[in-house]
Amino acid sequence: MTEFPKGFLWGGATAANQLEGGYREGGKGLSIADALPGGPDRFKIVTQPDFNWSLDEKKYTYPNHRGIDHYHRFKEDIALFAKMGFKCYRFSIAWSRIFPQGDETEPNEAGLKFYDDVIAECLKYDIEPVITISHYEMPLYLAQHYGGWKNKSLIKFYERFADVVLTRYHKQVKYWMT
Template sequence: MPFPETFLWGGATAANQFEGGWNEGGKGESVADHFTAGSRRQARRFTPQIEADRLYPSHFASDFYHRWEEDIAWLGEMGMKVFRMSVNWTRLFPSGFEQKPNPEGIRFYRQVFEALKARGIEPLVTISHYDLPYELAKNLGGWANREMITHYTRYAKTLFQEFGDLVHLWIPFNEINVLSNGYGDLISAGILPEKECDMFACDESKEGKSRRFQALHHQFLANALTVRLGHEMNPAFRFGCMIASTLTYP
């Protein structure tokens, strides 16, 4: 049975793993910017402060921020029809508390989306992909705080307003289920520990588990509100989800 003509062949990236330019163009710090590199012998670590002698992969990543034109040209040469990418929340709202977006961030993503469309590549945009603004995590406690819904939906509405003419495919949260799988406190919810720790470390106390599921509840609410808002703003928008598949051994 052949694939339908409308099937979208493509690939996927995440801004915190791909973009680089971590402190350029008015971008603020995200939680991901505080994760060090790891190795076979050393797990990736979270550090409350950026330390000059540590390696932080998100700071340079694959340097898409500076090489986006040639990268998109290669995607076109490969015949890709869809490119899943995420918008870096802190490139638009550096601390997450701002009421208006960073103009440099808007310009950057508009030129990226225009270049993709020019090559016949449909952008599929993840709104939140493990890049929570560090200031929201530090000052609010991340998604454990219901106030996060307000900041997230403002950010999502900005994306719809600014890029709705170029982007019609959206994923509100990357791997929203990681908080139910027993990890993701840091990378997904932005629930910060008081000191340096393993990137995937989580608080297994009763209180820690409660915070984790409270955070997930708030993400579910934000997801639903965002989908409803998107359909109201543009009926052509389509929304999907991205689920983490984890292999567990007994």
């Protein structure tokens, strides 16, 4: 049986907008993923000119609102990762958990505390945290009020977000993805 080479990072990966849940907890703002309906026709729905990026929960289902409830269960999830022999866990940070609207000047401390706790839990089990700064999501407010990435103002908002998380976690996290 062949073994992985020394230093090989065996692990798993998740995206905040797919698994966290807690989409209205801890000061989190809505992201574009929070307003994306579920089901096979979701992209047809959102590309229609009259689509309203709102939370019409009676009309659409939003499976990511609960996800697997990682927001409340991350300790038991990470304990299971350790039991499986994970050496790394690649996860993303929800931009709207750190900057609820995206254009604030000060971050949401409750959102940062959540990721403080996730990172600490990983390190407790010798699991290397690997962070994706943003995984195909942005605060819904930025899409609605600025038009998303077609507005160059988003560059400074993203830089602020990235600077906050890189500064906050640079001592605990060695590996980053934009």
